[in-house]
Amino acid sequence: MISLRFIPVWRRNFLVWRKLAVPSLLGNLADPMIYMLGLGYGLGDMLPEVGGVHYVAFLAAGTVCASTMNSATFEAMYSAFSRMHMQKTWEAIMTAPLDLEDVVLAELVWAASKSFLAGLAILLVIWFLGLSESWLSLWVLGVIPLIGLCFAALALIMTALAPSYDFFMYYFTLAVTPMTMLCGVFFPTDRLPQAFQTVAGVLPLSHATQLVRPLLLGALPESIALHLAVLAAYAACGAGVAFVLLRRRLSS
Amino acid sequence: MASILSVRDLRKSYSEHEVVSGVSLVVERGQCFGLLGPNGAGKTTTLRLCLGLTEPDAGSIELAGEPVPARAREARIRVGVVPQMDNLDPDFTASENLLVYGRYFGLKEADIRARIPQLLEFAELTGRGESRIQTLSGGMKRRLTLARSLINDPDIIFMDEPTTGLDPQARHLIWERLKRLLAQGKTILLTTHFMDEAERLCHRLAIMDRGRIIAEGSPRELIEQHIEPEVVEVYGEGVAEWGVHAARDSASRVEQSGETVFCYATDARPVLARLETERGLRYLHRPANLEDVFMKLTGRELRD
Numbered sequence: 119m120i121s122l123r124f125i126p127v128w129r130r131n132f133l134v135w136r137k138l139a140v141p142s143l144l145g146n147l148a149d150p151m152i153y154m155l156g157l158g159y160g161l162g163d164m165l166p167e168v169g170g171v172h173y174v175a176f177l178a179a180g181t182v183c184a185s186t187m188n189s190a191t192f193e194a195m196y197s198a199f200s201r202m203h204m205q206k207t208w209e210a211i212m213t214a215p216l217d218l219e220d221v222v223l224a225e226l227v228w229a230a231s232k233s234f235l236a237g238l239a240i241l242l243v244i245w246f247l248g249l250s251e252s253w254l255s256l257w258v259l260g261v262i263p264l265i266g267l268c269f270a271a272l273a274l275i276m277t278a279l280a281p282s283y284d285f286f287m288y289y290f291t292l293a294v295t296p297m298t299m300l301c302g303v304f305f306p307t308d309r310l311p312q313a314f315q316t317v318a319g320v321l322p323l324s325h326a327t328q329l330v331r332p333l334l335l336g337a338l339p340e341s342i343a344l345h346l347a348v349l350a351a352y353a354a355c356g357a358g359v360a361f362v363l364l365r366r367r368l369s370s
Numbered sequence: 371m372a373s374i375l376s377v378r379d380l381r382k383s384y385s386e387h388e389v390v391s392g393v394s395l396v397v398e399r400g401q402c403f404g405l406l407g408p409n410g411a412g413k414t415t416t417l418r419l420c421l422g423l424t425e426p427d428a429g430s431i432e433l434a435g436e437p438v439p440a441r442a443r444e445a446r447i448r449v450g451v452v453p454q455m456d457n458l459d460p461d462f463t464a465s466e467n468l469l470v471y472g473r474y475f476g477l478k479e480a481d482i483r484a485r486i487p488q489l490l491e492f493a494e495l496t497g498r499g500e501s502r503i504q505t506l507s508g509g510m511k512r513r514l515t516l517a518r519s520l521i522n523d524p525d526i527i528f529m530d531e532p533t534t535g536l537d538p539q540a541r542h543l544i545w546e547r548l549k550r551l552l553a554q555g556k557t558i559l560l561t562t563h564f565m566d567e568a569e570r571l572c573h574r575l576a577i578m579d580r581g582r583i584i585a586e587g588s589p590r591e592l593i594e595q596h597i598e599p600e601v602v603e604v605y606g607e608g609v610a611e612w613g614v615h616a617a618r619d620s621a622s623r624v625e626q627s628g629e630t631v632f633c634y635a636t637d638a639r640p641v642l643a644r645l646e647t648e649r650g651l652r653y654l655h656r657p658a659n660l661e662d663v664f665m666k667l668t669g670r671e672l673r674d
Contacts, residue, residue: 126473133470134461206457212423213451214474214522215443369424370384 120223123216127224128231130207135232146232147239150185154178154240157304169306171335178244179331180303182237182258183265187323189236190266191294193229194273195286201225202277208368218368222361226270226353233266244334252336261333265326268349271356272322278363302327322352374399374526374557375420380429382415389415391581393429397526397574402548402558404568406660407578408668413561414454416578417528420559421446434525447475450519454530456511458503464490464514465499472521485521492550493517494543509540516547527551529560533567545570565661575660579668589660597658597666598622598634602641605630606651616644627670634658 135142158174168176201207208221241258244250276289300314301307301323307315318324325345332339339345375397382390390412397403405413418424420431422442431438436445458467465486472482490496493513498506506514512532519527532548533541548558548571562568568575569589577585577592585592593599602621604612613631617624620640621633633641638655645653 123476126470126476129473130459130470133466134459137461205460206453206455207459209453210457210459210471211474213421213446213449213453214471215446215476216474217443 121220123220124224124227127211127216127221128228130211131201131224131228132231143235143239146185146189146236150181150188150236150240151243154181154243169331175249175335176306176331177304178240178249179334180327182240182244182262182334183301183323183326183330184298184303185240186233186237186262186265187269187294187297187326190229190233190269191273191289193232194225194270195277195280195289196283198225198229198274198277199280199283199286202364202368203280212368218361218365222274222357222364225274226267226357229270229273230263230266233270234263237262237265250334250336252334254333254336254338257333258330261326261329264346264349264353265322268322268326268353268356271353271360274360275356275363278360278367297321297323300324302331322349325349372398374434375559376432377416377420378430380416380419380431381427382412382419382424383427389581390419390426393578393581393583395576395583395586397557397559399525399557400552400555401573402552402560402571404572404575405559405561405578406563406565406568406575406664407561408563411578411668412581413578414530417530417559417561421449421451421528447522448525450522450524450527452512452515452519452527452529452532454534456515458511458514458518460503463500463502464495464506467503467514468518468521471518475522477522482521489517489520492520492547507540509536509543512536512540512544513547516544520551524556526557526559529558531561531563533562533564541567565659565664569660577664577667584667585663592663593658593660596663598636599658600635600638601656601658601662602633602635602638602645603630603654603656604633604645604651605653608650612648612651616648617641620644625665625670627665632662634662 154174154177158177162173162177165173211221212218238259245255273289276286280286300310300318301321302318303323307318307324310318325348329339329342329345373396378394380390380393381388393412393416395403405416407413415424419426420433420438422439422445425439433442433445434448436442438445459470462470468486468489469482472485486499490499493516495510495514495517498510503511516532533544536544545567552558560571572589574588575586575592576583585596587595604617609629609631610626613624613626617631617633620643621635623634625632635641642655645651
């Protein structure tokens with residue numbers, strides 16, 4: 119059952135983050151920004167328009183989505199694993215009157231919160247540089263938390279299965295990196311062979327970029343409901359599977 | 371309602387292995403109840419089952435008036451827990467650890483903050499509120515964990531090996547604090563494999579082995595019921611040989627463990643008389659204690 123009991127756990131994570139905010143912000147922001155500006159202007163100036171706009175404007179939406187995904191994924195894997203496995207923070211929380219439901223919900227909302235910050239930072243740079251001048255781009259603020267929740271839930275499944283930190287490399291190499299290439303972050307998906315396009319169609323990151331890119335460029339996305347539903351479905355199913363796996367892991 | 375915890379026919383298996391095989395126990399309010407047993411006896415699993423952290427396969431549990439696991443969360447509002455391994459938040463100071471933990475109970479911020487100085491004082495950590503966890507010694511961390519378990523002013527405190535890994539000074543301080551809590555009317559359920567700890571603190575003890583409770587009673591009762599009142603420990607050159615012959619004639623029961631022979635007797639004088647003539651042997655004559663009971667009931671072989 120969903121309850122507000124997760125809030126004290128979220129506040130615990132927030133208090134830790136506040137102490138380490140500067141390096142954390144730097145890592146969250148500087149890295150994707152350098153890629154976006156470096157590739158966007160450096161590579162973009164040698165390219166004709168991509169998707170009807172200058173490459174940096176095209177890449178902007180991809181960077182928002184990828185940065186949100188990466189931030190949520192890192193938090194729900196490495197940091198959650200530390201709290202669960204290394205520091206036994208979850209164990210301490212669950213001897214108080216809180217249950218695994220509360221802990222899992224707190225982890226998901228917390229990872230989504232952090233990824234919101236990561237996405238927001240890129241968005242601010244995009245607005246500042248005038249890469250998006252449409253009021254529609256404000257809607258991206260609403261989409262980012264959903265992207266965050268979706269990838270946090272998927273990452274938490276990995277956390278439930280992980281014997282050690284090394285395990286997360288598989289997920290990055292076999293899921294996150296290919297997804298970044300297939301799902302319209304760096305180039306339009308329609309450049310890919312048909313088979314890859316079909317695969318990309320079921321991956322959550324595609325639905326994220328298909329929502330965010332039009333909004334940043336000032337157009338209403340096509341099939342909004344479908345994209346939102348796919349992201350929400352990944353979030354809900356991922357959370358459910360993660361919960362069942364974590365309960366099994368922690369009760370043995 | 372005098373009992374705060376009652377457990378009946380509790381069972382729990384992991385894959386094929388039954389870790390808890392039909393445990394029943396009752397803890398009265400205000401009592402210190404000790405669960406003793408070798409490693410792997412099922413003590414920690416029993417505690418986790420009582421707290422509702424693990425689902426039992428069979429049996430019933432009532433903790434602080436609530437059925438567990440059905441209403442374990444509600445029961446834990448009245449419970450404090452000191453886990454076997456400290457799980458304090460390493461990123462926080464001592465005070466922050468208490469504050470953050472108090473929030474998990476839904477306590478008001480102002481109430482928690484008002485309670486922190488008392489708790490730090492109880493833990494002999496006055497002045498260390500702003501210290502980071504990494505800068506605290508093992509004993510300090512244990513005391514802070516104890517203080518943390520009191521943040522909700524619990525009726526019963528669960529302690530899983532509260533003094534394992536501490537030096538004698540630190541252990542004595544913990545014992546003194548636990549006695550203070552008992553004097554305040556709190557109930558304590560602890561696991562330990564230190565017999566002196568059990569003998570000193572516990573009103574009632576249950577000895578667990580292989581998932582079952584094999585003996586129960588006050589420390590005194592257990593000694594009276596299960597063991598001869600006098601013990602002579604014999605060591606030295608040729609003790610094994612002596613143990614086989616002379617000891618068996620003079621003591622009612624003889625056990626050998628490594629280089630020591632334990633002679634148990636209602637009257638130890640015949641054993642001592644035999645030892646008079648043995649130049650190479652040294653010995654210690656003492657009253658029987660809980661460790662003798664424990665060793666008799668659980669055996670002397672090593673458990674891992």
